Amino acid sequence: MNRKEKTQELTNKFIFIIVVVIFALFCVAAQGQVVQEKNLIDGFEKTKKKSKFFKNIYEDILKYGTIYIAGNVNNPYQKQSIDYVVRTNPSGSLYDVPVVEDATEYHEFDYRYGLGIRRIARFDYENKEKAYYDGTENNVALSSPTAAFDGWEYLFHWEKERERGEVFTNHRYFLRHTGKYHIAKIESRAEGNVGFEYNSAEVRARLPIGKKFSISAGAILRTHQQAFGYNPVEIWLNETNENGQALNPWYTLGFEYGYDDIYYTQQDALGNNISDWYWVDPEGNIVANTDLEFRETVFADLMNQYNREQWALLDAFAEVAPIVGADYYVYRDKFWLHSYVNYILPYHKYIKGDEAFSYLNRNNWGLGGLAQDSSLEQWDDYQAGIVMGWNISSKLGIFVEGEYTKFWDTEIFKSTIGLNIEL
Amino acid sequence: MKLWIAILLLIPTLTFSQSYKDGLVVIQYSADFVKTHEVDIGELKEVELMRLYLTQHPKIFEKENIKYLPTVVLYHNGKTIVRIESDISLKLPDNTLTEIQSHINKIVKQKF
Numbered sequence: 001m002n003r004k005e006k007t008q009e010l011t012n013k014f015i016f017i018i019v020v021v022i023f024a025l026f027c028v029a030a031q032g033q034v035v036q037e038k039n040l041i042d043g044f045e046k047t048k049k050k051s052k053f054f055k056n057i058y059e060d061i062l063k064y065g066t067i068y069i070a071g072n073v074n075n076p077y078q079k080q081s082i083d084y085v086v087r088t089n090p091s092g093s094l095y096d097v098p099v100v101e102d103a104t105e106y107h108e109f110d111y112r113y114g115l116g117i118r119r120i121a122r123f124d125y126e127n128k129e130k131a132y133y134d135g136t137e138n139n140v141a142l143s144s145p146t147a148a149f150d151g152w153e154y155l156f157h158w159e160k161e162r163e164r165g166e167v168f169t170n171h172r173y174f175l176r177h178t179g180k181y182h183i184a185k186i187e188s189r190a191e192g193n194v195g196f197e198y199n200s201a202e203v204r205a206r207l208p209i210g211k212k213f214s215i216s217a218g219a220i221l222r223t224h225q226q227a228f229g230y231n232p233v234e235i236w237l238n239e240t241n242e243n244g245q246a247l248n249p250w251y252t253l254g255f256e257y258g259y260d261d262i263y264y265t266q267q268d269a270l271g272n273n274i275s276d277w278y279w280v281d282p283e284g285n286i287v288a289n290t291d292l293e294f295r296e297t298v299f300a301d302l303m304n305q306y307n308r309e310q311w312a313l314l315d316a317f318a319e320v321a322p323i324v325g326a327d328y329y330v331y332r333d334k335f336w337l338h339s340y341v342n343y344i345l346p347y348h349k350y351i352k353g354d355e356a357f358s359y360l361n362r363n364n365w366g367l368g369g370l371a372q373d374s375s376l377e378q379w380d381d382y383q384a385g386i387v388m389g390w391n392i393s394s395k396l397g398i399f400v401e402g403e404y405t406k407f408w409d410t411e412i413f414k415s416t417i418g419l420n421i422e423l
Numbered sequence: 424m425k426l427w428i429a430i431l432l433l434i435p436t437l438t439f440s441q442s443y444k445d446g447l448v449v450i451q452y453s454a455d456f457v458k459t460h461e462v463d464i465g466e467l468k469e470v471e472l473m474r475l476y477l478t479q480h481p482k483i484f485e486k487e488n489i490k491y492l493p494t495v496v497l498y499h500n501g502k503t504i505v506r507i508e509s510d511i512s513l514k515l516p517d518n519t520l521t522e523i524q525s526h527i528n529k530i531v532k533q534k535f
Contacts, residue, residue, distance in 0.1 A: 059468065064535040121534040124500060148534055151469075211445040330445070331500045 061152050064119055070134035071113030077164050079104060107165040114159025120174075121149035123338060124331040125389060135159055143403065144340050144385060145204075145216060146327045147178040161193070168192025181206050183216055197316075199223040202323060213328045220323040220344060223352075225316050228409050229362035232310035233303045235369050251291065253302050258282035261291070317353030321345060321381075339386040346378035359408050381407050395422045443473065443483075444498040447530060449523060450475055452484060453493040460513045461493050466520055470497070470527050497523050499530055 085103040089096045114135045122128065123140055130137075135157050141147055142155070155174040160167065169192050176185040183204045190197045204218030239247040251261065261277040268274060279288040279298065288294035327340040350358050356370055364374035385403035392398065402415035443450070447470050453461050454477040464472050477484050477492065487496070491508040493515060498504065505526050509515050516522075 064532060066535070119535065121531075124534075149469075149531070211442065333500075333502070 061119075064121075065117055065154075066119070066133050067115075067117045068133045068135065069113075069115040070132075071111065072134075074110045076107035076110050078106065108162065110161070110163050112159055112161035114157060114161075114170075116155065116157035116159075118155045118157070120153050120155055121147060123148040123329070123387075125336040125338065125387060140338070140385075140387060142174060143383075144327065144338070145183060145325045145342055146206075146214065146329070146340065147176060147183075150178050150180065152177055163193055166193070179206075180208060183218070197223075197225050199318075204323065204325070212330045213326070215324070215326045217322070217324045219320055221318060221320045221351075222407075223316050223318045224359070224408060226408075227311060227314055227317075227357040228359045229365045230311075230357050231307065231365065233306045235365070236306070250295065250299070253306060254279065254294065254299065257302055257305070259287070259294075259298065259302075261294070314357055315353045317350060317358055319348045319350045319352075319358070321348045334391040335389070337386075337388045339384075339388075341384040342382060344381040346380050348378060362409070379408075383407075396420070442501060444501045446471055446500065447527065448473060448498050449495060449527075450498065451493055451495050452477070452487070452489045454478065457492045457509070457513050460509060460515065462495065462515050462519050464495065464520070467524055467527065469531050495519055495523065497526055504530070 081104075083103045083105075085101050086098045087101055088094055089099055116135050118133060118137075120137075120139050120141050126140060141153065147153055153174075153176045155172060157172045159170050161170065162168075169190070171188065171190050173188040174186075176183070178184075183206055184202070186201045188199045200220060200222045202218060202220040204216040206214050206216040208214040233253075236248055236253075237246070237250055241247055254261065259279055259281055261279050263275065263277055265273055265275040276290045277294075278286055278290065279294040281287045281298075287298050322345045323342060324345065325340065325342040327338075329338045330336065331338075348360065350360070355361070355376075359379065360376040361370065361374065363377055364371045383403070383405040387401050389399040390397065396419065398419045400415075400417045402413070402417075404413040405411070449464055449467055449470050450473045451461060451464050452475050461474075464474070475483060477489075491510075492513065494506065494508045495515060496503055496506045505523060507515060507519050507522065
């Protein structure tokens with residue numbers, strides 16, 4: 001780990017601690033208000049139980065929590081067909097009987113092991129997936145803005161997995177406090193196999209309208225790793241001098257990584273002269289016989305490597321923005337409906353990362369780099385979900401589930417609709 | 424697009440009436456003349472609490488068929504889970520709160 005990475009890690013930790021402290025103070029203040037509460041709602045005198053902070057830590061935080069340690073081992077992915085290649089017989093020449101080899105890629109078995117502690121309430125329409133927790137659960141409460149239970153909810157999960165021979169480390173840390181008039185949440189996720197990293201913290205004031213509907217408004221802090229719209233290799237390849245000539249011809253990227261091209265000419269059986277460049281890697285091995293072959297094979301990998309290296313030089317981004325939301329929840333044995341919507345308003349302010357590479361400049365990068373006199377461009381992010389079920393009769397039921405999320409350039413949606421007829 | 428999603432999701436909110444029995448709620452049905460016989464439902468945990476008085480909500484008392492005062496009822500999503508009524512001396516059983524709390528614990532535990 002170099003000095004820059006160490007500094008970045010320390011900065012991240014510092015921001016995380018600050019957010020946790022603010023979060024804790026907010027929840028203390030919110031809980032303090034509950035002690036005073038005794039009011040009229042819907043025309044009924046409503047009595048709130050008295051609660052004191054630091055009293056009954058077990059009941060407020062640990063009760064209903066579950067510690068789990070779990071692991072699994074599975075068959076690895078394997079192609080249906082077996083691939084063979086033909087190799088020159090080591091004791092002969094190209095025209096001797098060759099050796100046929102199995103070139104199918106075989107992986108070691110897949111595994112996953114992890115541990116965690118969780119206290120996440122399920123909504124009434126959700127069934128417990130298994131008789132135990134193993135860290136693979138995905139409850140609606142983890143994505144919906146509101147909770148099925150007022151108070152502290154958390155999930156601290158860490159795991160290591162091997163998939164198709166590659167080992168990844170994943171985590172999901174989730175902490176939320178929900179009260180009648182507030183929602184406060186901190187989340188951190190990392191999915192190694194898809195290169196996904198996301199951190200967020202949000203605090204909202206909540207206004208219940210009746211018992212089923214509530215609206216909320218507050219602020220959200222989010223991070224993203226990707227410099228959207230910034231394509232380093234494209235910019236590098238398109239740099240030109242005052243005469244409009246390329247400053248960095250495409251093949252010079254090969255030189256940057258230690259490859260070299262060697263000119264050759266030869267005469268074929270018909271007497272034609274053929275000339276081209278063949279390419280060697282840093283160890284001197286021939287990797288392509290022509291420029292075209294090099295560009296279509298090795299060069300494509302070098303482009304991606306260059307982009308990854310340039311993106312890695314950038315710090316992660318963190319931005320804050322106002323957020324509003326609404327949710328509706330009703331549950332009966334024969335009918336249930338849970339719908340929610342979150343809207344992050346287009347007033348994003350970056351507090352970490354180079355703003356030149358931020359999402360505000362996603363459309364300002366192009367040939368020649370960042371466009372001169374470009375203006376920052378705000379954007380809308382939103383998320384909506386619905387879960388509905390209706391047992392029309394004892395034999396017939398219909399259900400609809402769906403969630404749509406648009407965050408930055410990412411769109412995620414999932415939906416299910418169907419009916420069940422009991423025979 | 425987002426407007427349509429918002430409309431689609433929020434329309435149902437206008438189509439269903441509110442109910443005082445939604446969620447997990449304990450209601451103590453009472454009247455001014457039996458106030459001294461009420462139990463302190465404020466001791467119950469992890470549940471919403473309400474007190475209804477006969478003079479203020481006679482229709483609800485009729486609808487819920489409340490015949491003894493005080494009466495304490497635990498509802499879960501509109502369904503009656505347990506109903507404890509006072510006896511001839513207008514007193515609720517000594518274990519009223521304990522019994523209700525045990526039902527609450529069972530229901531809340533099932534959520535986790």
